[in-house]
Amino acid sequence: MEDTYKPEALPWRAEKILRKNDMGGWTKAAPNLYPHQWSWDSAFIALGLAHLDTRRAARELQTLFAHQWKTGKVPHIVFNSDAPPHSYFPGSEHWACAAASPDAPPAPPYTSCLSQPPVHAIAALRIWEAAKRRSEEEIASAWAFLKDIYPKLLSWHRYLLTYRDPEGSGLVTIYHPWGSGTDNSPRWDAALAAVEVSDLPPYPRYDLQHVGSPSQRPTDADYDRYLWLVELIKRAWCDETTIYESHPFLVKDVLSSAILVAANEALLKIAELVEAQEEDHTIIAAWIVRGRRGLEGCWEPELGLCLDYDLRADRPLQVRTVAGFAPLIAGSLDPRQLGVLLKTLDSPTFLGHRGLRWPLPPSTSPEDPGFNPRSYWRGPTWPVVNWLLWWSLIRADETERAERLRRTALEQLAKGGFGEYFDPFTGQLLGSADQSWTAAVALDWLSSESLPEVKAAL
Ligand code: 9WN
Numbered sequence: 001m002e003d004t005y006k007p008e009a010l011p012w013r014a015e016k017i018l019r020k021n022d023m024g025g026w027t028k029a030a031p032n033l034y035p036h037q038w039s040w041d042s043a044f045i046a047l048g049l050a051h052l053d054t055r056r057a058a059r060e061l062q063t064l065f066a067h068q069w070k071t072g073k074v075p076h077i078v079f080n081s082d083a084p085p086h087s088y089f090p091g092s093e094h095w096a097c098a099a100a101s102p103d104a105p106p107a108p109p110y111t112s113c114l115s116q117p118p119v120h121a122i123a124a125l126r127i128w129e130a131a132k133r134r135s136e137e138e139i140a141s142a143w144a145f146l147k148d149i150y151p152k153l154l155s156w157h158r159y160l161l162t163y164r165d166p167e168g169s170g171l172v173t174i175y176h177p178w179g180s181g182t183d184n185s186p187r188w189d190a191a192l193a194a195v196e197v198s199d200l201p202p203y204p205r206y207d208l209q210h211v212g213s214p215s216q217r218p219t220d221a222d223y224d225r226y227l228w229l230v231e232l233i234k235r236a237w238c239d240e241t242t243i244y245e246s247h248p249f250l251v252k253d254v255l256s257s258a259i260l261v262a263a264n265e266a267l268l269k270i271a272e273l274v275e276a277q278e279e280d281h282t283i284i285a286a287w288i289v290r291g292r293r294g295l296e297g298c299w300e301p302e303l304g305l306c307l308d309y310d311l312r313a314d315r316p317l318q319v320r321t322v323a324g325f326a327p328l329i330a331g332s333l334d335p336r337q338l339g340v341l342l343k344t345l346d347s348p349t350f351l352g353h354r355g356l357r358w359p360l361p362p363s364t365s366p367e368d369p370g371f372n373p374r375s376y377w378r379g380p381t382w383p384v385v386n387w388l389l390w391w392s393l394i395r396a397d398e399t400e401r402a403e404r405l406r407r408t409a410l411e412q413l414a415k416g417g418f419g420e421y422f423d424p425f426t427g428q429l430l431g432s433a434d435q436s437w438t439a440a441v442a443l444d445w446l447s448s449e450s451l452p453e454v455k456a457a458l
Helices: 007-020 037-047 053-064 092-100 121-132 137-164 186-193 206-208 219-236 238-248 254-273 278-296 322-330 335-346 383-395 397-416 436-446 451-457
Strands: 173-174 250-253
Touching: 007 037, 007 383, 037 053, 037 121, 053 121, 053 137, 053 322, 092 186, 092 219, 121 254, 137 219, 137 254, 137 278, 219 238, 219 383, 250 254, 254 278, 254 322, 254 383, 322 335, 322 383, 335 383, 383 397, 383 436, 383 451
Parallel strands: none
Antiparallel strands: 173 250
């Protein structure tokens, strides 16, 4: 019976996972593989928690933002000082030197000095919307939360549009694949190939003990480059300007950039709710325009997708991945470009591929040379990505498609479990089981049974 679609069991199972991974004021990304607080995981977790307890959801984000850097950066990991030894590498010891940066927050707990895609303002607004469907008390406390988090979100977005975009392009630069959240995606292969690794001390691969097969995780060659880039960032004392000048991996990431546009739209709504000064509205509105313009420049008409840009090699990165749907996520597309993107989505390059177990978008197109159905971001489907596309389709008024995607995504979870990612051909759960953000997006989907309500909440 385990193989039967039992939607009625999903809310209970999802809630159980979030409770199990709950560490008090924050949530482990996964029970064993990820024993710390991750930045964009926390945002997705918060929007799922909002359906259980809006105050706890708000606290998830507040705990994360308590470790914001002076530059406005929200660190990609806040390390759990009580994580079991030998559970995650690189852990707090490896990043401890980041705390010596004059911009770092007080430590412990230690943080990494990378960042991840800025989903947080979107989550904050959804907490507010969930509170509005509850009691006067929850509304009052959600409003106080918005008031508290608003300047922190503003400073986070400002960091991304200054330190990470000195060119004023509207596009976010990453200096490590971990900063994209889509770590070993073939999006980064060409840029990583140019990174020469030298004198790297031996290091452990604790991650491999938590997954069914090493083939589900990045290779040792990938890890050598990841750790070498961390080493160079540490040698630069996490100083953004120095990194920008000398780092061998510097890429404009279209997915992060699109999420930032959507997050700025959420921030603009929050600015109205908390009655922020008029100047803020003008600044945020200009960021939105700048972001959309930047993405327009990355459009590749022949592929019907958007492409990342390698700043060091000065060329676009020609890979077909879900990140290519960035303009859909950024929103407000003209009907012609929307039509092209939907055509790409439906084509054999993505949902129309005949081998798929479910019509859900593989992280990398099966037609791309970098595709691998079982390796992490090189092909598997990721529930959080499904959520981003679903949410974007609703914003684009593509409600029927959105509803199809939502139902299929839930069916995948009902049959496959709350996995980190799934083999797109067999539907097998890969990576970690009981992944927190998967449970969270499921709760959000489940509470969205009626689309008009979802639309009203956007
Ligand atoms: C490195 C926690 C994180 C996600 C990322 C995902 C993976 C870490 C890792 O897990 O990255 O940050 O060790 O592989 O790629 O998106 O935030 O779930």
